[in-house]
Amino acid sequence: MQVLELPVRFAHVDAAGIVFYPRYFEMLNAAVEQYFADIVGVDFRQMHLDRHIGVPTVHLEADFAVPSRLGDRLSxxxxxxxxxxxxxxxxxxxxxxxxVRMRASATLVCMDLVKASAVPWPDDMRARMLVEASG
Known part of the structure; x- marks a missing residue:
């Protein structure tokens, strides 16, 4: 499933004219934010301000295949x-x-922002995530 399309902007590239690797991680986070808003139905504002939960990345592995350059359109x-x-x-x-420019895998955890500890996924969110995971 495609979650996000975006152009490589000037702010993404380094002096060599290719995407500076930390910018990819910002793009991945933007994809997570879009996934929760569009697929799970709970945007980050609702999650953080109303429900007081977050979804930090606790593990991340990445492989970079081909450089991306200013003006490229990434999905x-x-x-x-x-x-x-x-x-x-x-x-x-x-x-x-x-x-393919990059592949990555990650583990996200549902976290109570007040207690700063892991908590079970809220039922409504987990149900939508399970549908997506099985599809």
Missing amino acids: IDLIVDKVGRSSCAIRYVIRCADE
């Missing part, structure tokens, strides 16, 4: 592989057209 696929009681395993694929 980020976010695939939910597994939904646990309070975590989920996801994969990302960043492409420019049909060319």
Whole structure:
């Protein structure tokens, strides 16, 4: 499933004219934010301010295949592989057209922002995540 499309902007590139690797991680976070808003139905404002939960990344692995350059149009696929009681395993694929630029995998945890500890996914969110993970 495609979650996010975005152009490589000037702010994303380094002096060599390619995407500076930390900017990719910002793009992955933007894809997570879009996933929760569009697919799960709970945006980050609702999550953080109303429900007082967050979804920090607790594990992340990445492989960079081909550099991306200013003006490239990237698409980020976010695939939910597994939904646990309070975590989920996801994969990302960043492409420019049909060319894979980066692959990554991550674990997100549902966290109570007040207690700063993991909590079970709220039932409504978990149900939508499970539908996406099985589809």
